[in-house]
Amino acid sequence: MHVDDQLAIPVRRGDAQWAVLVLVAPQAAAFDAKTIELCNRVAALLGHALDEFDLKQRISQLQAEEAHRARHDPLTGLPNRWALEQYLPQAIARAGRAGTALAVGMIDLDDFKPVNDRHGHEAGDALLRELGARLQRLLRATDLVARLGGDEFVVVIEQLDRAHPVAELEALLGRLHCAIETAFDLGQGRRVEVGMSMGVALSPPCDAEPDALMRRADAAMYQVKADKLSRSAWWGFGT
Numbered sequence: 001m002h003v004d005d006q007l008a009i010p011v012r013r014g015d016a017q018w019a020v021l022v023l024v025a026p027q028a029a030a031f032d033a034k035t036i037e038l039c040n041r042v043a044a045l046l047g048h049a050l051d052e053f054d055l056k057q058r059i060s061q062l063q064a065e066e067a068h069r070a071r072h073d074p075l076t077g078l079p080n081r082w083a084l085e086q087y088l089p090q091a092i093a094r095a096g097r098a099g100t101a102l103a104v105g106m107i108d109l110d111d112f113k114p115v116n117d118r119h120g121h122e123a124g125d126a127l128l129r130e131l132g133a134r135l136q137r138l139l140r141a142t143d144l145v146a147r148l149g150g151d152e153f154v155v156v157i158e159q160l161d162r163a164h165p166v167a168e169l170e171a172l173l174g175r176l177h178c179a180i181e182t183a184f185d186l187g188q189g190r191r192v193e194v195g196m197s198m199g200v201a202l203s204p205p206c207d208a209e210p211d212a213l214m215r216r217a218d219a220a221m222y223q224v225k226a227d228k229l230s231r232s233a234w235w236g237f238g239t
Helices: 033-071 081-098 111-118 121-140 165-180 210-226
Strands: 005-013 014-024 101-110 144-149 152-160 184-187 190-194 195-203 233-237
Touching: 005 184, 014 033, 033 081, 081 101, 081 144, 081 152, 081 210, 101 165, 101 210, 111 121, 111 190, 121 144, 121 152, 121 165, 121 184, 121 190, 152 165, 165 195, 195 210, 210 233
Parallel strands: 195 233
Antiparallel strands: 005 014, 101 152, 101 195, 144 152, 184 190
């Protein structure tokens, strides 16, 4: 097409030029003042629509980030207590529908306080981050590890054989203990070792209410911790 006149209108997105709207005409002087004004309005409306789109995208991203922060521990990135409270009833319901058993394990570190006392809380935080990562790697995709706070973690182990849950669980807990079998490197030549105590509540036969399972696991953990000098295992069942 032969072009005798053309018009270029910038389209802005935010504070920057994003594109140029180009119009061409086969006759000279095709774009009068009214046409130019109309084209400028079209470009402005397009820029406004792009700004609205970008704003909605930013709001959506901020909402997603806020939702993630609300459900995750800021130190380790693991699900937090609130996320666990949402997750556990659903896990119990899944076990009921599938006819499987479920275990809730409460983990507390042994000899963690001396790490903070000797090396500082920054070193203690580094240890907790590494422990959280190790626990996640050792669990199955169907299981959950959450941090309650301090040096307390909770694992929810699903899809256990209802007829023989203990035998299956023992193998999984043996794997979890690998999380502390290697010393923790805190940097600057500092390597520390800690232990762990764990209380476990099984559903069934224990009450399938989430709060009851957590209480049983917590009580069992404190009993195991109290017997750490004479115990034969690092974990024990709540009754």
